[in-house]
Amino acid sequence: xxQTDEFRLFVKEHAGxxxxxxxxxxxxxxxxxxxxxxxxxxSRRQIKDxxxxxxxxxxxxxxxxxxxxxxxxxxxxxxxxxxxxxSDTLCDLTGGLGIDxxxxxxxxxxxxxxxxxxxxxxxxxxxxxxxxxxxxxxVEGDSTELISRVPEISIxxxxxxxxxxxxxxxxxxxxCEPDLPALLPELFRHAPKVIAKLSPMADIQMTLDLLPGxxxxxxxxVKNECKELLFVVERNAxxxxxxxxxxxxxxxxxxxxxxxxxxxxxxxxxHLAGLIRKYLFEPNASLLKxxxxxxxxxxFGLEKLQVSSHLYTSxxxxxxxxxxRFVVEExxxxxxxxxKRLDKExxxxxxxxxxxxxxxxxxxxxxxIADGGDVYLFATTLVNGDKILVxxxxx
Numbered sequence: 108x109x110q111t112d113e114f115r116l117f118v119k120e121h122a123g124x125x126x127x128x129x130x131x132x133x134x135x136x137x138x139x140x141x142x143x144x145x146x147x148x149x150s151r152r153q154i155k156d157x158x159x160x161x162x163x164x165x166x167x168x169x170x171x172x173x174x175x176x177x178x179x180x181x182x183x184x185x186x187x188x189x190x191x192x193x194s195d196t197l198c199d200l201t202g203g204l205g206i207d208x209x210x211x212x213x214x215x216x217x218x219x220x221x222x223x224x225x226x227x228x229x230x231x232x233x234x235x236x237x238x239x240x241x242x243x244x245x246v247e248g249d250s251t252e253l254i255s256r257v258p259e260i261s262i263x264x265x266x267x268x269x270x271x272x273x274x275x276x277x278x279x280x281x282x283c284e285p286d287l288p289a290l291l292p293e294l295f296r297h298a299p300k301v302i303a304k305l306s307p308m309a310d311i312q313m314t315l316d317l318l319p320g321x322x323x324x325x326x327x328x329v330k331n332e333c334k335e336l337l338f339v340v341e342r343n344a345x346x347x348x349x350x351x352x353x354x355x356x357x358x359x360x361x362x363x364x365x366x367x368x369x370x371x372x373x374x375x376x377x378h379l380a381g382l383i384r385k386y387l388f389e390p391n392a393s394l395l396k397x398x399x400x401x402x403x404x405x406x407f408g409l410e411k412l413q414v415s416s417h418l419y420t421s422x423x424x425x426x427x428x429x430x431x432r433f434v435v436e437e438x439x440x441x442x443x444x445x446x447k448r449l450d451k452e453x454x455x456x457x458x459x460x461x462x463x464x465x466x467x468x469x470x471x472x473x474x475x476i477a478d479g480g481d482v483y484l485f486a487t488t489l490v491n492g493d494k495i496l497v498x499x500x501x502x
Contacts, residue, residue: 118151136404150172190302198263199264200265209240222247231243263297300342307333318340324349324350326397349369351367367402368437378410379413387419388407394429413490416489417461418487439496453484465486
């Protein structure tokens with residue numbers, strides 16, 4: 108994994124090329140390792156938006172495209188710094204591309220990066236050196252066999268691989284590698300705290316049952332797409348209901364945050380709306396993943412349209428609502444007759460379906476409404492069972 112000025116220039120000049128054609132023309136560039144260059148170009152395409160600082164540094168190396176696909180984004184990696192103290196010594200059991208190790212090293216006292224693939228370790232040595240991260244120790248090997256040999260630490264960090272045999276994606280925590288629930292007792296023999304990065308598809312309640320001692324859950328979304336679940340698990344902790352932090356970074360980079368507990372959620376009273384009021388609210392992806400359906404309504408004085416609709420309404424604008432906010436223009440009772448004429452009034456709209464019998468694609472086909480524009484159309488169900496379309500614009 109060596110880079111020369113010629114290699115870096117080659118990667119930069121061919122950044123937009125068709126990579127299959129570039130591989131086939133490798134004989135034209137005898138002094139360049141073209142397959143390795145193609146791997147770098149493909150990896151850089153993966154990280155362009157989620158790791159802008161790394162993308163602009165042409166001295167960094169990427170051991171595989173899949174490592175770039177699966178790594179944390181810059182925003183979520185920076186967020187994890189909040190979970191550690193400056194005095195902490197941390198062991199990253201699943202080093203990978205090293206994004207989390209690097210960003211955690213900017214705050215924690217020392218990081219031990221463990222990775223079983225030699226190419227990943229080689230890339231990490233290069234990258235940490237380029238970035239000046241001199242408080243990271245790289246250890247090559249199987250982390251499950253090295254736990255007892257790691258110097259004294261305060262936190263284990265783990266991101267279990269979510270791909271099984273044949274590179275098939277898996278979601279159940281026990282099917283990931285390593286098996287965290289089985290490994291947890293061994294981890295607690297060597298450190299009082301474990302931070303686990305899990306699939307955004309993981310079921311929160313089932314995971315809580317598998318990870319006793321969970322004191323906090325952090326649900327991280329970027330541009331309203333749920334990216335990571337972080338479970339903070341502590342040795343001998345007895346917590347009735349862990350604190351859940353719902354965080355979304357919107358398209359402007361602004362952080363939306365909402366904190367609650369499942370215990371709070373269960374005891375909240377839900378107020379349902381008899382009609383659509385002046386404003387409509389849609390919680391961000393982190394709140395929806397967390398199931399903070401009653402808590403968000405209570406916190407902001409909102410009424411929910413229907414138990415399963417996950418849309419809220421009010422006559423009062425809520426500027427700090429963690430999600431999308433709309434001004435209601437019109438409410439249409441849904442019918443086949445409406446579908447035939449609606450495109451005359453609304454030729455283009457952003458359509459969202461919540462608790463409605465048709466998908467977005469089916470509704471768009473029946474109404475012939477084109478995608479895009481400044482109009483937002485919500486298809487949903489009211490508490491009395493009526494199916495409606497709500498025409499809105501953002502505020």
